[in-house]
Amino acid sequence: MSHPVNINPVRGLLYQARYSPEHPAVIYEDETVDYAHFTESVRRLAGALARSGVGTGDRVAYLGLNSEVFLRTMFAAWWLGTVFEPLNFRLAPREVAGLLTRSTPAVTIVEPGHVPVLEAALPLAEGYDGGSVVVVDTDPAVPWTPDGSRGVEASGDDGAAAASWTTLGTYAAGSADDDAALPEPFEASDGDLAVLMFTSGTTGQPKGVRLTHGNLFWNAFNVDSLVDTRRRDMNYAVAPLFHIGALNSFTVRALVRGNTTLVRRTFVPSQVLADIEHYGVNTTFLVPAMVLGLSQDPAFEQARLESLRGLICAGAPVPPVVISLLKSKGVPVQQAWGLTETAPFATYLPTELTYEKAGFAGMPMLYTEVRIVDPATHEPVTEPDVRGELWVKGPNVADGYWQDDRATAAAFTDGWFHTGDIGYQDADGLYYIVDRLKDMIITGGENVYPAEIERVLAEHPDIADAAVVGAPDEQWGERIVAVLQAHPGRETPTIEELREFCGQRLARYKLPKDMLAVGTVPRNGSGKLDKVTIRELVRQS
Structure with a gap:
């Protein structure tokens, strides 16, 4: 007889707080937060969200750069069974407005530097009442200095958005009675929605990818089956966490399994090189452009990077020249391929094949199926070295797009996700990505x-x-x-x-x-x- 298993990442966080309370969970702005204190901050924010009426299935949005508060907000949302919605901090107000209109978050937590963007976006978000807005005033990297004329009371000039604003310090403060009213953490199963993540939309309107707790959980199983990661590893989060690659390659898993995550707000090559050496970084996710940036920095030649045994490079095809640059440092670039819809990995090239199969996307993840099909007929391509579109199926693959039946029907067939990537499989069964079909x-x-x-x-x-x-x-x-x-x-x-x-x-x-x-x-x-x-x-x- 089978029994449901609670796969909410909050369960792992509470486990670490119980058995490793003093172990560092997050290092941010060179301040260390152990598991006991990080979990307590998550609990308090979850209580504040619950008091403001946020419940299962609601959306909690975050607009800002990588930070400890970003991670805290995510786990607080999951505590309540709420959907975490990380917004692209590079978007213009009108673009943010479009996402708010479509997702209608109950609460948006925003960093001070992005308050003007949100203020401009809310009046443009048609049919959305603005929900509640919480301004981060506890982050030493971005101190909150209200302009006095508005403080934290705001509404759209034309009345279109009537969001209530407060600061995080005030919002998360609660009494003992409030704490007692906090519900037990939500027990999540495979089908429960965890993250709403909008694609970059470089070819049209962004699509909201529905990532479930099962998608996150099975990606972790896939990674653990192939990548050399270990308990107590030092993880490095420098790629933008509003993308699934940076978020779910290592960072969610790191906080579940008791590792430490060093968070940097932005990518500065010289700082990254120094951090890897100083902190003994073991795992990180970077896109090829970042790795190239490291190799071109003046500090690269003298940098010591030997601690880095889990460098996954994905997000775009990895040029062999990039792999060669890291080989001189004894760091095998571990190539992977996937999309937001695959949470993120569909294939992976293990370290023993880094140089023999340079540029390849690798083998399917253990619990994921990959096939190549003729893009015109949708018939499977079985011959090696014949190009076609890659389709992916597995428990790590999203079930569709947010409130977009047409896009879902176009991209999914009997559980197979049409990636839009063209590639082939060689005689050894490894996949090579050629390009995007549309390009x-x-x-x-x-x-x-x-x-x-x-x-x-x-x-x-x-x-x-x-x-x-x-x-x-x-x-x-x-x-x-x-x-x-x-x-x-x-x-x-x-x-x-x-x-x-x-x-x-x-x-x-x-x-x-x-x-x-x-x-x-x-x-x-x-x-x-x-x-x-x-x-x-x-x-x-």
Whole structure:
């Protein structure tokens, strides 16, 4: 006879507070918070949310950078069976307004630096009453200094948003009677919604991915089955936690299993290198652009990184040149592939194959199925080295999109998630990601995948970053355009030099016909190339 199992991460947090109360849970702004104190702060915030009427299934949003309060809010939401909604802190007010309209959070916790964004967004959020807004006034990195004219009482100028505002210090303060009224932590099962995470939306309106407690839990099982992580590891959270890669690769698991998480608000290469050495960091999630940034920092040559045995690099195809740069430091880059909908990993390349299979996305995670299908017929592709769209199925895969039946029906078939990524499986059964299906360029009747060219451009000694897009062409249908960012102090290569360099590595029909030099190649909040913005730059050039 089977019995339901409570898989709420709060259960793990309480376990650590009971048996390892003095062990460091979070290091933030060089202040250490042990499990006893972190769990107590979670309990108090959960009590405050409960007193304000927040209950099971409601949404609690967070708008701000990586912080201890971010993590506290997440666990407090889960204590009540509430859905945690981390908002992209890079979004403009109108974009935030769209997400608020669709998700209607009961409470939004906002950092001081993002108060102006939220104030501007609320009047634009049609049909949303604004809920309650809590301003973080307890974070030493972002002190709260109200302007006096408004204090923390706010409403939209046109009356469209009538949110009530308070500060976190006031909101979370409670009496003994209040504490006694706090309900027992919510007992979560596989199907209970845990996180509402909106995709970056670089190709259209963001979709709200419904991630359940089961998705988070089974991803942890997948990671534990393949990645060399250990109890008491030092985890490093520097990639934005509003993305599933940074949040659920190691950080949620670290707080459940009794590890320590060092939280940094932003990515500063010199600081990251110093932190890895000083704190003996064991695990971290970085996107390829971050790893490249580390290798280009002046401190990289002298940095000692040997403690780092769990560096997972994902979020975009990993160029082999990036892997080679870390090899000199004795750090095998562990490549992985997945999406927000897979929470986040669908495949993983173990350390013993890092160099033999450089650039590969790896093997399916233990409890996840991956198949390649013909994107036109949806028939499975069984031959090795034949390209098709990758579909994923498993308990770590989301069940659909928030209040969007049409998008759900288009992306899910009998439990299989259509990733939109093109790839192939080699004779050893390992997967290689070629590019996004939507980014494919058709030139002269040939299919060209920009990521193939971008990997080659990453090897050019004068190029710091590169993107490849298609542009209309009367003769060829589309022509290939390279958008290039040169290393500081170096010249951007000419198109002739670029074609000569690429011609040694690529077929001639894949060579760029045009190039555009830019100061910075646009990327979105997850570190992926922002192809919409890049195409517009090319169009205007």
